[in-house]
Amino acid sequence: xxxxxxxxxxxxxxxxxxxxxxxxxxxxxxxxxxxxxxxxxxxxxxxxxxxxxxxxxxxxxxxxxxxxxxxxxxxxxxxxxxxxxxxxxxxxxxxxxxxxxxxxxxxxxxxxxxxxxxxxxxxxxxxxxxxxxxxxxxxxxxxxxxxxxxxxxxxxxxxxxxxxxxxxxxxxxxxxxxxxxxxxxxxxxxxxxxxxx
Ligand SMILES: O=P(O)(O)OP(=O)(O)OP(=O)(O)OC[C@H]1O[C@@H](n2cnc3c(O)ncnc32)[C@H](O)[C@@H]1O
Ligand SMILES: [Mg+2]
Numbered sequence: 001x002x003x004x005x006x007x008x009x010x011x012x013x014x015x016x017x018x019x020x021x022x023x024x025x026x027x028x029x030x031x032x033x034x035x036x037x038x039x040x041x042x043x044x045x046x047x048x049x050x051x052x053x054x055x056x057x058x059x060x061x062x063x064x065x066x067x068x069x070x071x072x073x074x075x076x077x078x079x080x081x082x083x084x085x086x087x088x089x090x091x092x093x094x095x096x097x098x099x100x101x102x103x104x105x106x107x108x109x110x111x112x113x114x115x116x117x118x119x120x121x122x123x124x125x126x127x128x129x130x131x132x133x134x135x136x137x138x139x140x141x142x143x144x145x146x147x148x149x150x151x152x153x154x155x156x157x158x159x160x161x162x163x164x165x166x167x168x169x170x171x172x173x174x175x176x177x178x179x180x181x182x183x184x185x186x187x188x189x190x191x192x193x194x195x196x197x
Contacts, residue, residue, distance in 0.1 A: 012154025047123025138186025
């Protein structure tokens with residue numbers, strides 16, 4: 001079995017990567033298994049830049065193949081915010097519920113669903129010691145709901161209504177989310193890039 005580190009402390013991401021990568025022969029480790037991992041500051045200007053920073057630092061520290069994920073929600077009405085600041089949108093505690101509340105508050109004057117369009121975006125970086133880092137970006141289109149709905153997933157999932165479906169991401173089973181999410185899209189692209197290299 002191939003060993004890979006996912007350079008994240010986000011339990012929601014870890015579970016999704018395990019479900020996506022185990023069937024293709026990877027044993028997934030995350031930073032939750034490595035309490036001494038260095039804390040990488042997300043100082044990049046894009047999802048990809050931040051993913052590169054996280055992947056390269058952790059691949060270097062443990063000398064092992066590492067994928068990092070930097071992701072978030074881009075709301076058109078807010079000019080793409082919260083974007084790369086999604087995790088800390090309501091403060092440094094990275095509280096999902098507080099983040100959701102801030103987004104709903106930001107859009108409280110926007111009544112038409114069409115004006116509440118948004119994308120989930122996932123930047124992935126793959127760093128293998130001694131090789132050039134590879135990056136991809138995946139997306140998933142939708143709209144911001146007026147109130148949370150659904151119990152599954154994590155983060156902003158309860159307020160993200162999927163395009164062409166009358167459901168939020170949190171209404172989906174984990175299998176369905178892993179077929180259509182921004183993370184699944186990005187990982188598909190990353191596997192293509194690996195195949196071609
Ligand atoms: O940096 P790491 O350790 O990976 O963990 P993090 O939670 O800080 O992750 P990010 O910096 O990439 O911030 C991602 C933000 O976007 C949200 N997010 C990312 N993917 C999501 C998804 O699939 N569903 C809902 N929210 C998501 C997530 O809740 C965070 O608020
Ligand atoms: Mg982060």
